[in-house]
Each structure stands twice: as C-alpha cells, then as structure tokens.
Amino acid sequence: MxxxxxxxxxxxxxxxxxxxxxxxxxxxxxxxxxxxxxxxxxxxxxxxxxxxxxxxxxxxxxxxxxxxxxxxxxxxIENGNLDKNTVALGSTVLIKDLELGDEIKYTIVGSVEADPDSNKISNESPVGKAILGQKKGEVVVVEVPAGKLEYKIVDIL
Missing domain, CATH: 1.10.287.180 (Transcription elongation factor, GreA/GreB, N-terminal domain)
Incomplete structure (x- = not known):
C-alpha cells in the first residue's frame, strides 16, 4: 500500500x-x-x-x-511559480460570500498545514475542493452540512 x-x-x-x-x-x-x-x-x-x-x-x-x-x-508546493489565473494549491484567494456579502482571504494548503484561524484551508475541505481549479470571477457552490454556500472568486493573489 x-x-x-x-x-x-x-x-x-x-x-x-x-x-x-x-x-x-x-x-x-x-x-x-x-x-x-x-x-x-x-x-x-x-x-x-x-x-x-x-x-x-x-x-x-x-x-x-x-x-x-x-x-x-x-x-x-512553491508559491512563486503559481498561475495567478487559476486557483491551485498554495494560491491565496479572495472570495466573496454571496449570501452575506463578506469577503474572505484564504490560502489553499495541504491538510497538514490547515489552520482556519490563520485563514489557511485544506485542499480537502469543502471550500478548498470547490475553488481548486476555478478562475477569477467564477461562482462556486459549496455543499456543507448546513446546506449550500455560494462564493465568488474575487481575486487570485
């Protein structure tokens, strides 16, 4: 194995x-x-x-x-050679909660480094999975236990 x-x-x-x-x-x-x-x-x-x-x-x-x-x-994963057009591991992303209007900045990391208090979310988390591979301006729907959340990718920093 x-x-x-x-x-x-x-x-x-x-x-x-x-x-x-x-x-x-x-x-x-x-x-x-x-x-x-x-x-x-x-x-x-x-x-x-x-x-x-x-x-x-x-x-x-x-x-x-x-x-x-x-x-x-x-x-x-090296942050220096990331494509700023697509969300990838190591990307820092500004997303907007379309229901509440809040903007949140997250860095997508592996599960070992995930620390929500420091805005580092895992690529295996619901939000992390949903925004990986997406582009600036796209809207993603995230399935969570409480229902569905919609986020717009405002920027890939």
Whole structure:
C-alpha cells in the first residue's frame, strides 16, 4: 500500500522538520528524565507520575513516526511559480460570500498545514475542493452540512 502524499509549502516543511527535531532532541530527553525520577520513587505499580510519563513517551514516539512518514512523503508546493489565473494549491484567494456579502482571504494548503484561524484551508475541505481549479470571477457552490454556500472568486493573489 502506498503511503499518502503530504502536501506542504516550504514554510510548512520547515515547521514539520522543526517539530521533529524538538521531539527527538528535547522532548525525548525530558520524558526519559521523568520516567527515571518516577522509578526512583519506588513502587511503579501505583505511581501515577510513572504512568503519565510512559503515556507521554508513547505519544512522543508515535508523533515522531508520523512526522518521519510525512517528511518522507512530502511534496513541497512553491508559491512563486503559481498561475495567478487559476486557483491551485498554495494560491491565496479572495472570495466573496454571496449570501452575506463578506469577503474572505484564504490560502489553499495541504491538510497538514490547515489552520482556519490563520485563514489557511485544506485542499480537502469543502471550500478548498470547490475553488481548486476555478478562475477569477467564477461562482462556486459549496455543499456543507448546513446546506449550500455560494462564493465568488474575487481575486487570485
């Protein structure tokens, strides 16, 4: 079975690499120290500090494996060579909600980097899917649990 491709911007790639480095160099050492201290308290069968530290260690190791897999399968999208006529991964798009009249600026990123609070939406999200491949001036209909939303692509920045 082929592993899923991880689509990231160069900024996102750096963030994943940094997180992996911190987990390997800092967090692993910290949790190992916590486990060592917990063992020194004696009986580990009823030692909640030991259990917490072991659980954190399992989480850290799992995250390291996940990050290594993501980095191994990373495909970096470069913003510099994007076509400004068509919405693509890495595009920053100004869209208008035709019902409310609000304009929203989104950057289309891979699911790993999606952060709606920073206006970064995934290419796999309903809005991301709907506007990918569209051109400036086009109207798209987005199916969401609450019904249908209509957006006009005002500009591709």
């Amino acid at each position: 082929r592993e899923k491709e991880t689509i990231v911007t160069s900024e996102g790639l750096k963030q994943l690499e940094k997180e992996l480095e911190v987990l390997k160099s800092v967090k692993r050492r910290e949790v190992a120290q916590r486990i060592k201290q917990a063992i020194e308290f004696g009986d580990i069968s009823e030692n909640s500090e030991y259990e917490d530290a072991k659980n954190e260690q399992a989480f850290i190791e799992g995250r390291i494996i996940t990050l290594e897999k993501m980095l191994r399968n990373a495909r970096v």
